[in-house]
Amino acid sequence: MQVTLSKRINELLVLAVLDQGPAHGYQIALAVEEQTGGSFSFQHGTLYPILHRLEADGRLRAEWHGTGRRRKTYEITGAGRAELAAGAAELEVQFRALLGLLRGCHAA
Amino acid sequence: MPRENPLAPVERELRVAPRHRLDLVNEVDADVLALQAELERRGYGPAEARRAAVARLVPGGRVIRQLEDRHRPLLGRRVLASGWMDRAVAVGAGAAAAFAGVVAVVATASPGGAGMTAAIRWLLVFVAALMAANLGRAAARLWVQGDLRQEERQLLWARQTGLIVAAVAAGALGAAWEGYPVPGTSVGAGGPAFVPQSAVWEAIGSVAGVAVVGLAVAVFGLFGWLLVTPRLITDEECERRIDDFFAQSRPRLTPDSTKAQSHAQ
Numbered sequence: 001m002q003v004t005l006s007k008r009i010n011e012l013l014v015l016a017v018l019d020q021g022p023a024h025g026y027q028i029a030l031a032v033e034e035q036t037g038g039s040f041s042f043q044h045g046t047l048y049p050i051l052h053r054l055e056a057d058g059r060l061r062a063e064w065h066g067t068g069r070r071r072k073t074y075e076i077t078g079a080g081r082a083e084l085a086a087g088a089a090e091l092e093v094q095f096r097a098l099l100g101l102l103r104g105c106h107a108a
Numbered sequence: 109m110p111r112e113n114p115l116a117p118v119e120r121e122l123r124v125a126p127r128h129r130l131d132l133v134n135e136v137d138a139d140v141l142a143l144q145a146e147l148e149r150r151g152y153g154p155a156e157a158r159r160a161a162v163a164r165l166v167p168g169g170r171v172i173r174q175l176e177d178r179h180r181p182l183l184g185r186r187v188l189a190s191g192w193m194d195r196a197v198a199v200g201a202g203a204a205a206a207f208a209g210v211v212a213v214v215a216t217a218s219p220g221g222a223g224m225t226a227a228i229r230w231l232l233v234f235v236a237a238l239m240a241a242n243l244g245r246a247a248a249r250l251w252v253q254g255d256l257r258q259e260e261r262q263l264l265w266a267r268q269t270g271l272i273v274a275a276v277a278a279g280a281l282g283a284a285w286e287g288y289p290v291p292g293t294s295v296g297a298g299g300p301a302f303v304p305q306s307a308v309w310e311a312i313g314s315v316a317g318v319a320v321v322g323l324a325v326a327v328f329g330l331f332g333w334l335l336v337t338p339r340l341i342t343d344e345e346c347e348r349r350i351d352d353f354f355a356q357s358r359p360r361l362t363p364d365s366t367k368a369q370s371h372a373q
Contacts, residue, residue, distance in 0.1 A: 026139035029164055030146065045118075045136065045167030049174035056178070071138040072131075 018076040124179040126346030184252040204240035228282035243332035279322010286314040
């Protein structure tokens, strides 16, 4: 299955935040926004399908806490860390190529 | 009039199993409250913080579709992903038709298949086909789409109960119709009330034949019902908890700070 670039970036952003430690969904959304200087943000609940997909694929682990009002905490797994490293390297190559092309056009 | 929880329309629109809907409303609601509290700590006004938290975290239409894809039952995902939905419906319709055909063969092959009794047997075939269609539709909604809402469940119960009662009643009517002429015939012959043993057995066979078809159709309907009941009981329980959730949750512009802080840790 082909994954679109934006989907891939969103997944890696989530994995990168969780690599810093377990977090709730809203904390992930805030951290992504803050740590990218507002360049990336999750709106209209776009975060949840990503979290649930990563959880289903075993790249995240989720745990419910509390009895009455339950809260869900996410934690990165070994598979998630491996995915993060591979994805970051892959994106670096892709963006270098992209920027090389764009700068070349600009210079010309 | 109190304002509706922003998650209520999401819950209504989201067509996934109730347990996934329950988990989602719990997760998003807790996150919205905690984010609202966090934004208030950073200087937002309560209403502004609430709006910002809702805008970031409450799923919109496109996200709802993505969540449906994510939480659709495995069977449903495979069927839809491979473009088998139409074929699955065709297979279901074929299975229902095949079952009705088997009942029709049994009905016509059994003795006494003429007149009123034959009409009753065909009625039973029709009832069996309706039962298969009713259960097939419910099963497709539960295990392909994943969601069968309360109104649809009630309709399923009402239809299935009606069809089971109709099958038993039709079977009993057919059996009574088959059984009634036997003593009349012997008396009408003018002799003493003597009926040859073979005629008695034939009459019993005819009565039993119709009654058994009626009962078989009723049992089919009952077993189909029993098959989906455990899943429906689980769904009912989850929907009750969803109702409790929305009954307890009121629009909160200033959430309980203790809870919000413990969540933020």
